[in-house]
Amino acid sequence: MKKNKNTIFIANVLFVVVCAGLFYFLWSAPPETTAHLPTDDDHAPFLHMKKKEAEKHCGKCHSPKGIAPLPADHPPKYRCLFCHKREQGAGM
Ligand code: HEC
Numbered sequence: 209m210k211k212n213k214n215t216i217f218i219a220n221v222l223f224v225v226v227c228a229g230l231f232y233f234l235w236s237a238p239p240e241t242t243a244h245l246p247t248d249d250d251h252a253p254f255l256h257m258k259k260k261e262a263e264k265h266c267g268k269c270h271s272p273k274g275i276a277p278l279p280a281d282h283p284p285k286y287r288c289l290f291c292h293k294r295e296q297g298a299g300m
Pocket residue numbers: 243244245246248250251254262263265266267268269270275276288289292
């Protein structure tokens with residue numbers, strides 16, 4: 209009987225420790241720092257397009273041969289606007 213109680217006690221302590229660790233991990237996640245879509249003339253047309261529609265045009269300038277190639281260490285670039293968010297209400 210006594211052994212059983214100890215096991216339950218340890219399980220409870222472990223549970224609390226794991227929860228605290230998870231909470232700390234989520235709490236200390238870094239803030240979102242990825243650059244937003246600029247709101248200049250080059251990008252104005254994309255502010256009010258459907259995302260998938262807009263993303264078809266990014267490569268025209270953001271490709272190795274374009275005027276603003278992506279950095280060599282750029283992460284996988286599928287779906288630009290999921291990472292480079294558009295400012296809410298910009299370009300109205
Ligand atoms: C007509 C050419 C052109 C098109 C099309 C274009 N861009 Fe750009 N983009 C530029 C130029 C030039 C710069 C660098 C100067 C600047 O910040 O505006 C730039 C800069 C950026 C930056 C960097 C912003 C920063 O703060 O450093 C991001 C992110 C970006 N573009 C995303 C996109 C996405 C996503 C699309 C497609 C929806 C797109 N661009 C389409 C020309 C273009």
